[in-house]
Amino acid sequence: MFQEDLRKQVKGSISEKSFYSYFKNTTEKLPRVDVLNMLSEYCGYKNWVHFKSSIPQNKILEKKKLKPKWLVFLLLGVLFITSAYFLIPRNHTFTFCFIDQDRNKPIINTPIDIIVLNNKQSPFYTKSDSLGCFRWSTKDDFIRFVIKSPYHKTDTIFRSTAKITNENIQVSTDDYALMLHYYANGRLEDWKNRKNELSKMIADNAIIFQVLPSGLGIEVYSKNEFITKLTTPTKSLKNIEIIESKRIKGQIVKLKFRVKS
Structure with missing residues (x-):
């Protein structure tokens, strides 16, 4: 999951062999600069130099020069905290209001039947509320649902968190x-x-x-x-x-x- 998140956040990856072998290695040699830059960017810094410059030197240095490998361990600590933040499942809330395409008004006289079809879940049946709207909270980063109405055309809607999660949906009259x-x-x-x-x-x-x-x-x-x-x-x-x-x-x-x- 970390590799997937790394690719998603900074469009890069690190081989597991290289990643874990570094901890077992007692050498003072740093990883390649491109790897350090990638990890720094993942933690919210521009690059490795930016990460080093952000460290309060007067608090962490007892010597005039900080050992390079100590910096890497510090970076990896920040990296694990950051990755944990991104990988912990979070709830996403989607809100949709249904608008009659012809009248350009909310559909409130006849509730819309809604069937939520997210993966690994049984279909969930619900209806739009008195305002013609529907709200759904999920740990998934997407929602897929079918809308049905006696006098409107059936449609299947798919939305992800990459797009707006509050939306007015135009529904065609049947x-x-x-x-x-x-x-x-x-x-x-x-x-x-x-x-x-x-x-x-x-x-x-x-x-x-x-x-x-x-x-x-x-x-x-x-x-x-x-x-x-x-x-x-x-x-x-x-x-x-x-x-x-x-x-x-x-x-x-x-x-x-x-x-x-």
């Missing part, structure tokens, strides 16, 4: 499931509201086209035609996949999609 719900339950007002939302989202002069299968070309849609397609629970709506979209001032001005077979 228009087919939503329209099916409105049609099946006679939610006429909700259906009209959804059409109005889409009308505000899409610019009047938006360029919208479907990429046809087998290289047959494209089919161009007007804004109203596309909104009708998105608000009718057909099989093609269920299989729509957005390939590319472009927004200006929050409105969609270009959209390319396909219908998966």
